[in-house]
Amino acid sequence: MPPLMERITDALSAVRNPRTGADVMAAEQVRDIATTVDGKVRLTLLLAPDDDATLVRDVRQAVERLDGVIDVRVDVRDPAQSEPTPARRAPSPPMSQSTAQPGKSRALPVMDAAPAPKPPPRVPDPVQYPNLGRIIAVSSGKGGVGKSTVAVNLAIALAKAGKRVGIMDADIYGPNLPLMLGVDAAPAVRDEKIIPLEAYGIKVISLGFLIEKEQPAIWRGPIVMKIITQFLRDVNWGQLDYFLVDMPPGTGDAQLSLVQATQVHGAVVVTTPQQVAVGDALRGVKMFERTAVPVLGIVENMSYFENPETGKPIAVFGSGGGERLAKECDLPLIGQIPLDPRIQEGGDTGRPIVDAEPESKAAKMIQQVAQRVMERLDERYR
Ligand SMILES: Nc1ncnc2c1ncn2[C@@H]1O[C@H](COP(=O)(O)OP(=O)(O)OP(=O)(O)O)[C@@H](O)[C@H]1O
Ligand SMILES: [Mg+2]
Structure with a gap:
């Protein structure tokens, strides 16, 4: 059997990003793959705000299916975050009455809203409540x-x-x-x-x-x-x-x-x-x-x-x-x-x-x- 790392990259080459049609390896969406001898795998997936979140599951499942893998951890990162711009806190829209659309009253705005022009800031300073x-x-x-x-x-x-x-x-x-x-x-x-x-x-x-x-x-x-x-x-x-x-x-x-x-x-x-x-x-x-x-x-x-x-x-x-x-x-x-x-x-x-x-x-x-x-x-x- 080829080494685990090779099998992981092969398996991930078969996972396509539905938005772009490219596979996640070729598109360099997967970073920092790490494995342990006992079969634990950890990797980073760069997921843009317009990417389909099912990709996280697809990536995880592709690796989980491999022989000898006992645990998979996918750290999801926003690609914009990897850029060296300092994180700035910008106001994000509060949940509001606008969530209560007819027939869809329980949907959360963050899920079905059109993608924001800029990805949301991820690492704000801790706020006291x-x-x-x-x-x-x-x-x-x-x-x-x-x-x-x-x-x-x-x-x-x-x-x-x-x-x-x-x-x-x-x-x-x-x-x-x-x-x-x-x-x-x-x-x-x-x-x-x-x-x-x-x-x-x-x-x-x-x-x-x-x-x-x-x-x-x-x-x-x-x-x-x-x-x-x-x-x-x-x-x-x-x-x-x-x-x-x-x-x-x-x-x-x-x-x-x-x-x-x-x-x-x-x-x-x-x-x-x-x-x-x-x-x-x-x-x-x-x-x-x-x-x-x-x-x-x-x-x-x-x-x-x-x-x-x-x-x-x-x-x-x-x-x-x-x-x-x-x-x-x-x-x-x-x-x-x-x-x-x-x-x-x-x-x-x-x-x-x-x-x-x-x-x-x-x-x-x-x-x-x-x-x-x-x-x-x-x-x-x-
Ligand atoms: N002391 C106990 N005796 C009997 N059943 C228990 C006990 N503690 C938890 N359970 C049952 O075990 C199951 C798992 O418990 P629970 O959902 O609280 O775990 P959890 O750690 O929150 O799980 P998850 O990781 O899925 O969030 C539930 O069905 C719960 O009712
Ligand atoms: Mg629980």
Whole structure:
């Protein structure tokens, strides 16, 4: 078999940019291909504002299909950004009533608007949003470990502790807050500001409220920044004490966009006990450290299953992962949430466990996590 790098460039030579008809290799849209011996691939894709965002998926899939590739990461860049002009902050249009077109009331203007004459600036100075209170990112390296579950239940636990809480879905590729919170409607727009929805005493905004269900979640990298900024700036959050951000898995665009868009006061990193999840979570922790966001603590989710007959814990996914990670990073393990079928049920039916079964072990544990998060933030920012 030819070397991996050669197979990657061959595969990418077969991926055509629908706009230009040229393949992405010949058009030099792909840069900085890097591979590891164990089959992880990372590359940069230059995507112009008029390029079709499906290209990101096509590029990823072309590489994913290759034998021996276990992981593909595509960093999307705006070609204009590679030019050495200094980034300048230009006003971007706020979401406004104009989004409410007949028959298309839930489309986001950034998606179907004609391409702007100039690509939007990508790296503004972080803006402070004092009305949001303490901004907390809930993140993980690996997908499916329970970030959204933790974020939603943590938000409700904070609200139950008397705090004013907002939560935003930064997982624009697979927004799942609407399902988990059982709210799904097009938010109203008043005075050019979006009114967040409310559920269980918390304010919520999710891209899931704004896009058509059938619309494939294909977003250009540069747009991630724009959406995140609009969610922070153009939503009428009122005055909050805590603002939670449910991140997509990984350490990609959305994570960086968020920390570039505003000051994140702290991160909660979620892992499961398995070694793979722990390894990925470690990368997540490192990313926050690099961007000077304090990690408030590690939450181990699906830690154990309680045998209903004996009450004894069974380590379904192995044990000790959270603790190892916490030790390695010198961070506190602020919670171990058991595997509980009611969590999944509640997630699927829009009844988060902290509200539905407040006396359960899992709910109590999440309440404890909320306490620890508040304490850790108070220690840091008085
Ligand atoms: N402690 C738990 N016990 C039982 N089920 C759980 C638990 N935590 C999460 N789940 C279930 O696992 C699934 C994945 O959880 P969730 O969507 O919160 O993960 P995620 O990290 O946000 O995933 P993604 O990376 O896709 O955003 C969901 O169906 C959820 O209900
Ligand atoms: Mg999620």
